[in-house]
Amino acid sequence: MRRSYLVLILMIACAVLASCIVRKEAGQRRVELDRLVSWMCGSFSSQEQAALDSDFYDIRLQMVQIWPERIDGRWLYIEQASALSLERPYRQRVYRLYQPNDTTVIGAIYEFDNPLALAGAWRAPTTFDSLTPTSLMVRDGCAIVMHPRGDTAFVGGTVDRNCQSVSQGADYATTELRITESYLYFWDRGWDSAGAQVWGAEKGGYMFKKLREP
Numbered sequence: 001m002r003r004s005y006l007v008l009i010l011m012i013a014c015a016v017l018a019s020c021i022v023r024k025e026a027g028q029r030r031v032e033l034d035r036l037v038s039w040m041c042g043s044f045s046s047q048e049q050a051a052l053d054s055d056f057y058d059i060r061l062q063m064v065q066i067w068p069e070r071i072d073g074r075w076l077y078i079e080q081a082s083a084l085s086l087e088r089p090y091r092q093r094v095y096r097l098y099q100p101n102d103t104t105v106i107g108a109i110y111e112f113d114n115p116l117a118l119a120g121a122w123r124a125p126t127t128f129d130s131l132t133p134t135s136l137m138v139r140d141g142c143a144i145v146m147h148p149r150g151d152t153a154f155v156g157g158t159v160d161r162n163c164q165s166v167s168q169g170a171d172y173a174t175t176e177l178r179i180t181e182s183y184l185y186f187w188d189r190g191w192d193s194a195g196a197q198v199w200g201a202e203k204g205g206y207m208f209k210k211l212r213e214p
Contacts, residue, residue, distance in 0.1 A: 037074045044208035058083040061208050062122040073098035107144035110136035154179045165190050168199045184208040
């Protein structure tokens with residue numbers, strides 16, 4: 001009887017310990033994800049880089065969180081435009097950030113119909129309440145896989161040749177990135193089937209300095 005009682009106590013203790021570990025890991029994941037989102041959200045500019053090197057353009061980048069009530073990850077709206085034509089962004093995307101484990105953050109990338117109708121909507125994120133995840137089109141193979149580097153950065157990129165692209169004769173596209181509290185580094189490139197680069201910066205990626213918080 002006493003042996004059965006001790007076994008029961010041990011099983012309960014193990015269950016409590018396992019529950020605590022799961023909660024701790026889940027809490028740590030939320031901390032990592034919240035840190036990444038806070039670093040990504042805001043207004044950014046490559047103006048300083050463009051001033052030092054004429055091979056780079058002055059690009060403005062806006063990122064804001066949308067649908068904060070959703071529990072299937074953190075959703076962000078991303079808008080990129082030349083500083084000379086801010087009213088006509090050349091890239092508009094929605095990212096869904098989520099953590100499949102303690103050391104990885106996935107950024108799934110989505111497109112949507114008639115994006116120019118939402119140009120500048122980063123100023124009022126509730127505008128995106130008119131959209132739903134089901135109205136978005138995922139870019140298969142183009143997800144960004146990121147890993148934290150201590151408390152100072154997240155580093156990652158696309159995987160292999162999985163992100164198809166037809167722009168300017170490309171067969172696939174790649175992205176490399178580094179995200180910190182003060183800047184975002186993005187290197188987007190397109191490649192043909194032979195592995196030759198056909199679009200994107202050649203010297204390195206764009207360095208976007210954070211100008212202000214959202």
